[in-house]
Amino acid sequence: MMAAAESAKRGLVTLLIEKNEYMGRKLRITGKGRCNVTNACDVRTFMANVPVNSKFLYSAINRFPPSAAMEYFERLGVPLKVERGERVFPESDRAADISAALERNMRECGVRLLRAGVLGIETENGAVSAVKTDRGAVSCRAAIVCTGGLSYPATGSTGDGFDFARSLGHTVTPPRASLVPLTSPGTLCRDLMGLSLRNVAVTVFEDNKKIYSDFGELLFTHFGLSGPTILSASAHMRRFGERSYRVEIDLKPALDEQKLDKRLLSDFEKHKNNDFINSLGELLPRKLIPVAVRLSGIDGRTKCNSITREQRHELLTLLKHFPVEIDGTRPVSEAIVTSGGVNVREIDPRTMRSKLVPGLYFAGEVIDSDAYTGGFNLQIAWSTGYLAGNSVI
Numbered sequence: 001m002m003a004a005a006e007s008a009k010r011g012l013v014t015l016l017i018e019k020n021e022y023m024g025r026k027l028r029i030t031g032k033g034r035c036n037v038t039n040a041c042d043v044r045t046f047m048a049n050v051p052v053n054s055k056f057l058y059s060a061i062n063r064f065p066p067s068a069a070m071e072y073f074e075r076l077g078v079p080l081k082v083e084r085g086e087r088v089f090p091e092s093d094r095a096a097d098i099s100a101a102l103e104r105n106m107r108e109c110g111v112r113l114l115r116a117g118v119l120g121i122e123t124e125n126g127a128v129s130a131v132k133t134d135r136g137a138v139s140c141r142a143a144i145v146c147t148g149g150l151s152y153p154a155t156g157s158t159g160d161g162f163d164f165a166r167s168l169g170h171t172v173t174p175p176r177a178s179l180v181p182l183t184s185p186g187t188l189c190r191d192l193m194g195l196s197l198r199n200v201a202v203t204v205f206e207d208n209k210k211i212y213s214d215f216g217e218l219l220f221t222h223f224g225l226s227g228p229t230i231l232s233a234s235a236h237m238r239r240f241g242e243r244s245y246r247v248e249i250d251l252k253p254a255l256d257e258q259k260l261d262k263r264l265l266s267d268f269e270k271h272k273n274n275d276f277i278n279s280l281g282e283l284l285p286r287k288l289i290p291v292a293v294r295l296s297g298i299d300g301r302t303k304c305n306s307i308t309r310e311q312r313h314e315l316l317t318l319l320k321h322f323p324v325e326i327d328g329t330r331p332v333s334e335a336i337v338t339s340g341g342v343n344v345r346e347i348d349p350r351t352m353r354s355k356l357v358p359g360l361y362f363a364g365e366v367i368d369s370d371a372y373t374g375g376f377n378l379q380i381a382w383s384t385g386y387l388a389g390n391s392v393i
């Protein structure tokens with residue numbers, strides 16, 4: 001929609017081909033229906049949040065930075081607000097407002113709409129000549145492929161653009177999941193299924209080296225871990241198969257080791273004649289207690305007054321470094337973002353033009369670049385779409 005509007009503004013006859021019944025289907029579910037539309041940061045900070053091919057995006061982000069995107073949406077009549085971590089949302093908290101504004105703008109700029117599924121892109125003498133759809137072919141001088149990735153395919157992002165690119169000679173970095181729940185071997189997570197922890201600190205280790213930490217919410221599921229901290233963490237875990245990964249959860253981040261030790265001492269004193277398993281009710285959620293007792297190595301029936309200093313120390317270490325082995329991610333269809341895509345070396349970063357096929361352009365998630373959470377992925381779509389729309393033909 002961004003690319004089409006910008007192209008039409010320049011007086012080009014522009015047709016947007018969308019296979020869904022309505023526009024912006026994925027956009028409407030972004031940010032849990034609130035749409036984290038961008039991040040109110042400078043270009044440098046933006047780049048630091050793009051782990052894959054950030055250099056390629058430099059021109060696009062400089063030409064249409066987050067500040068420009070914010071102005072753009074406000075000018076389209078969507079007031080915005082900035083929240084924690086510079087995340088930008090519509091004041092209305094309605095993602096549909098962003099989608100509707102883009103659609104309205106696009107129509108006002110003169111973009112025509114064709115509801116059809118694109119089947120491929122045709123060339124004549126090596127240059128784009130037509131777009132083949134299930135409702136016939138449309139001849140054209142240029143085509144911008146904005147088909148997204150492979151995530152949440154029910155929204156329409158079914159990876160078709162990767163096939164179009166491949167069939168025109170482009171290489172596509174194999175798509176994989178990013179911002180995705182993590183899988184864990186064994187039964188630990190299954191035993192804790194449904195348990196949601198708020199205000200915990202999460203640290204990721206790659207081959208025992210700390211690579212990421214975050215604070216917030218986490219959820220145990222039948223397959224492993226999910227929730228906001230985990231989705232963010234997953235974007236940093238890119239070498240499954242080559243490296244081993246472990247997540248450590250600090251269940252009591254507000255208490256340093258000394259304070260937690262004092263707290264354990266006082267809880268054990270209070271429950272001195274009770275079984276250990278019955279002493280943790282004020283410290284941990286109910287579901288976690290039997291698992292924590294098992295992992296602590298202390299027999300649950302041990303009386304609290306006979307727990308040794310060493311045992312208490314073991315328990316403390318467990319509470320501050322609760323370990324969860326991670327062996328992979330859920331599939332790309334369940335990921336917020338698809339990593340991989342059309343090889344950036346084959347796209348001109350100043351125009352989004354294919355270096356291989358005259359008249360072919362790319363924008364958005366179909367390109368091999370993706371970012372962390374915080375509004376960065378949509379900003380990549382806005383910036384590359386803006387650039388493609390302003391460069392086409």
Ligand SMILES: Cc1cc2nc3c(=O)[nH]c(=O)nc-3n(C[C@H](O)[C@H](O)[C@H](O)COP(=O)(O)OP(=O)(O)OC[C@H]3O[C@@H](n4cnc5c(N)ncnc54)[C@H](O)[C@@H]3O)c2cc1C
Binds near residue numbers: 019031161
């Ligand atoms: C649940 C969820 C929440 C998210 N929340 C955020 C957020 O808050 N902030 C953020 O920055 N990012 C978020 N993202 C990521 C963001 O939505 C994507 O990066 C972004 O939508 C990519 O835009 P795009 O235009 O490249 O592709 P898409 O939004 O995937 O759009 C591609 C469009 O192309 C159409 N299409 C595909 N193939 C064909 C074909 N053959 N013929 C015709 N039409 C076709 C599709 O129907 C679709 O409408 C979220 C993603 C998900 C799944």
